[in-house]
Structures are given as C-alpha cells and as structure tokens.
Amino acid sequence: MEYINEFHKQWMETSQASIESWKRRPISLEAKRMQQEMLNRQKAIRENRLGS
Numbered sequence: 448m449e450y451i452n453e454f455h456k457q458w459m460e461t462s463q464a465s466i467e468s469w470k471r472r473p474i475s476l477e478a479k480r481m482q483q484e485m486l487n488r489q490k491a492i493r494e495n496r497l498g499s
C-alpha cells in the first residue's frame with residue numbers, strides 16, 4: 448500500500464493492528480447489544496436536537 452505521508456502511514460498501521468487485535472478477541476453478544484443500545488440513544492438525542 449502506498450501512503451500519502453508519514454501520518455497516514457502511522458494511522459493506517461495502527462488501524463490495521465487494532466483490527467487484527469479485535470479479530471483475535473471477538474466481542475460478546477451482550478457487549479454488542481449494549482453498544483447498539485448506546486448508539487441508538489446517541490442517535491435519538493442527535494435527531495431530537497436537530498428536529499427542534
């Protein structure tokens with residue numbers, strides 16, 4: 448992969464390392480449910496503010 452600059456290279460390598468780490472330790476169904484509930488609450492708050 449060709450990088451735009453040194454920052455881009457570091458960012459991409461860090462991101463790839465995180466992805467590999469997550470693959471080795473999959474998230475539990477309970478943790479997924481809790482994350483989705485949090486995202487849903489955040490979205491509801493955001494939409495409520497925009498709708499006002």
